[in-house]
Amino acid sequence: TQLLEQSPQFLSIQEGENLTVYCNSSSVFSSLQWYRQEPGEGPVLLVTVVTGGEVKKLKRLTFQFGDARKDSSLHITAAQPGDTGLYLCAGEPIQGAQKLVFGQGTRLTINP
């Protein structure tokens, strides 16, 4: 079974600070996705990274896929209270039959 480990599991910081969330595995993935989930709602896709070393930016969020396609990071610059939520990484296994493997999530709280 392929696993994705996210760290940290909980993060509480002040508005304006920067942060990085990590998603690591010993397995190689075809692609990796990041989702954000707000309380009482389902996860919403933020980005998909496909190529080793790929970097994608979404406003203040920067996503990177590791060169070996085993890990990914999410960096948020100048965090805002609206960034608060549960961030989930999800990997598409090489032989995954269109199924995703999810990390356990990082619960992020941005304090005004």
Next chain:
Amino acid sequence: DVKVTQSSRYLVKRTGEKVFLECVQDMDHENMFWYRQDPGLGLRLIYFSYDVKMKEKGDIPEGYSVSREKKERFSLILESASTNQTSMYLCASSSMGRTEAFFGQGTRLTVV
């Protein structure tokens, strides 16, 4: 606006009851999934389906069954609800050959 709709946001059921969770998507997606989400465990796949009348076991199928009689509808059935099935249940869909998932708003099920 594309949507995955779950029939209930909150459900309270008694131990031993048969429980039906319904999910409908309007995106003509071939793939549909049922996950359960528990704190610290991320999303765990219960069952999935790639086509009408097809179903595949996920990682934790015990105690559950599914039905997909129409392309847009995927039902999760708890044959005899138990307290350890108290959880958030999330339905998702994706198009053929893709893994990017669209989620419903979730059903928080409490079994008492």
